[in-house]
Structures are given as structure tokens and as C-alpha cells.
Amino acid sequence: MFLHSFKNTFKLLLRQKAMLFWALLFPIVLGIFFKLAFGNITENSKFKTIDVAVNETLMQDDNFKNFMNEMEDEKYFKVVESKNEDILNTNEDVKAYIDSKDKIYTKKSGISETIVETIMNSYSQKVSMITKIMQKNPTADIGKILNVDDHIKDISRKNMDPVNVFFYTLLGMTTIYGYMWGLFVSFQYEANLSTNAKRNAVSPTKKSVMLSASVLVSWIINFAITVLFIAYLKYALGVGFGDRIGTLIGLASISSLCGVTFGILIGVSNKASLDTKIGMGIAITMLMSFLAGMMVPEIKVIIAEKLPVINKINPVAVVTDAVYSLYYYDSMARFNKDVINLLIITVVFVVASLFFMRGKEYESL
Numbered sequence: 001m002f003l004h005s006f007k008n009t010f011k012l013l014l015r016q017k018a019m020l021f022w023a024l025l026f027p028i029v030l031g032i033f034f035k036l037a038f039g040n041i042t043e044n045s046k047f048k049t050i051d052v053a054v055n056e057t058l059m060q061d062d063n064f065k066n067f068m069n070e071m072e073d074e075k076y077f078k079v080v081e082s083k084n085e086d087i088l089n090t091n092e093d094v095k096a097y098i099d100s101k102d103k104i105y106t107k108k109s110g111i112s113e114t115i116v117e118t119i120m121n122s123y124s125q126k127v128s129m130i131t132k133i134m135q136k137n138p139t140a141d142i143g144k145i146l147n148v149d150d151h152i153k154d155i156s157r158k159n160m161d162p163v164n165v166f167f168y169t170l171l172g173m174t175t176i177y178g179y180m181w182g183l184f185v186s187f188q189y190e191a192n193l194s195t196n197a198k199r200n201a202v203s204p205t206k207k208s209v210m211l212s213a214s215v216l217v218s219w220i221i222n223f224a225i226t227v228l229f230i231a232y233l234k235y236a237l238g239v240g241f242g243d244r245i246g247t248l249i250g251l252a253s254i255s256s257l258c259g260v261t262f263g264i265l266i267g268v269s270n271k272a273s274l275d276t277k278i279g280m281g282i283a284i285t286m287l288m289s290f291l292a293g294m295m296v297p298e299i300k301v302i303i304a305e306k307l308p309v310i311n312k313i314n315p316v317a318v319v320t321d322a323v324y325s326l327y328y329y330d331s332m333a334r335f336n337k338d339v340i341n342l343l344i345i346t347v348v349f350v351v352a353s354l355f356f357m358r359g360k361e362y363e364s365l
Helices: 002-014 017-038 062-073 111-136 149-156 164-176 179-189 195-201 207-236 245-268 274-291 297-306 309-313 315-328 333-357
Strands: 050-055 077-082 096-100 103-106
Touching: 002 179, 002 207, 017 164, 017 179, 017 207, 050 111, 062 077, 062 111, 096 111, 103 111, 164 207, 164 245, 164 274, 164 315, 179 207, 179 245, 179 274, 207 245, 245 274, 245 315, 245 333, 274 297, 274 315, 297 309, 309 315, 315 333
Parallel strands: 050 077, 050 096
Antiparallel strands: 096 103
16 A cells, blocks of 8 residues: 555656746756856855964964964965954954964854864864873874874865855755645645545545655655756756765755655644645745845854854755855764754654644544
């Protein structure tokens, strides 16, 4: 019976031409507009030396001073000494103030600030590592351990195209747009929502079997559309995703499920018509995309500074950040946090949907 429900639902969903348009063709059209609007306004941005200020007392540490000199020689940093963090307000060029090895002040959250924090975190970790190694083996060669170039090469030297962020947000929007498939499924199995749902409610097949098959179909379709859209962005529009395509596809599978469960939640949480709920989903998804920076990139930065929790509960913003970190960062730490966050959001959607669906009985079908 599972396969029977699977096949029937698959055929039914593929007949929904309006949903196919919104799920795939609409993002493709937006992608074309983005390419036309932003394609020629910028070339890949080259890494520029970052102006940083360092506590005068900290620079008295010979080891740290040598480290800063190396950073200047490699043209990663341009260092000035300062008594306190007030230099951030008096010198517009300074992006960060290093007060101590583990305490950094910045004006805002940005690429340059992130690079400084990454370099200093790497340095602090290696100093701690060296201390432990030297205690156990005073003759150890610490030259390679102190070399931080490999840790920042992929972050700082990679060409950065700010236009990519628009397309990453568009990808996040597309995968969450899969809510329509989940919404349609809810209309097929909640007896108070549609005629087909009433028929399914009295069917001898267990509702859990039919619903599981339908959710699987919805996820497969949304996942396939997301993968096709990634291929379109990469090969047709030339959007950079790096060489971690397998990991990106894994992210797409999770975000596709998130989109479907979001749609189910919209479907079972109220008794509005299907058209009304579709409009509701579009409005919410577009709001998520706006807050993720699709229309105005600065919005996401402002939210990150003023109310960062919004970016953590916004699935479009989470997907955007995950794709961004996967491409621009060598470390997987930030990406892994985004994936965990996305899984939590998905679980919340599932639990909330089950809450609205629990123990429903209908006196008249």
C-alpha cells in the first residue's frame, strides 16, 4: 500500500503546473534578472590588507610582536599600536582592535573582521598547543605549528564576488519554496481541509502510511528541483559554489525537507483555503528572503548586530549562510553549525505539525 500511495501522490503532484512554476521557473526567472542586474557591476574582489590596531602593552610581547610583523610582511595586516579600542571611532580605516590574544573589538560583522578573528583564534590555539608540547618535549620543532598561512589562505586569498550572496539567498528561497508540496500534501490528508482528504480519511489504508509516502514524494520532488536549480546557477549563470558539491547536495537534501515540513505546518495550522495558504506561504518566504539579504544585503548584517536570533530561526538565512561558509571558508565549523540549526528548525516544524494534527476526529465527512 505504501508504493501505491507513493505512485499516486507522485503523479498527482507532477500535474500541479502552478506549483511547478513557483517552485522552479519563478526562481529561474529571478536568477536571470539578478544576472542581468548585477552581472557586470563588479569583478571578483581581491583580498586587501586589513588595518588593525593592537594594544601597546600586547606588542611588548616579543613573540606576539614577531607574529604581527610576519602578518605585515605577508600583507595580511597593516598594524598600528593603540592604548585602547577608541581608535575604532577615530580611525575609519581600522577594522579591528586586538586588546589581548583572545579579546578583539570590531566595528561590525564583515569579511575583514571575520578574517582577523579567524587568524587570532588560530594563533591562540597554536600558542596553547605549543605551550603543552614544549612542556612535554622542549626540543620539538614548533616552526610548522606557528605557520598560520594555511589556515587563512582559503578565507583571505579566494576571490570574493559579492554578487554571489544574492544567488545564495535565491537558492535558500527556492528550497524553502518547496513548502508548496508539503502544503498540498496536508490538503490531501486532513479531512477538514478538502474533499480528497475526506476520501483518504475513510480509506482502509492507514493514514500514517499514506502520509509518509506523500511526504517522501514531496521531499524527493523538492530535492530534485533544488539540485536542478543549483546546476542552473552553477553552469548557466556561472555562480561559484567551490568544489564541495557533494556537501552542497547534502545541504540541499536537508533544506528541501525543511521546506516540505514548513508547508505541512502552514497547511494543518489553520482552516483557510488552499489559495489563501499558498499566498501566505509566498509572503512568509519572501519576508524570510528579505531578512536574509536577498533584496538589501545590509539587512542581514543589521539583524546580525541588533537581533541575531532572527538569522538563526530564519531557514532562508541559515541556508544562505551555510552555502556562503561552504564556499569561502576552509573550516567546516560554521557550516556544521548551520546544518545543525537547519535540522532543529525542521524538527520544530514537524513537532508543531503533529501538535495541530493530533487526535483529530470529524463528526461528519
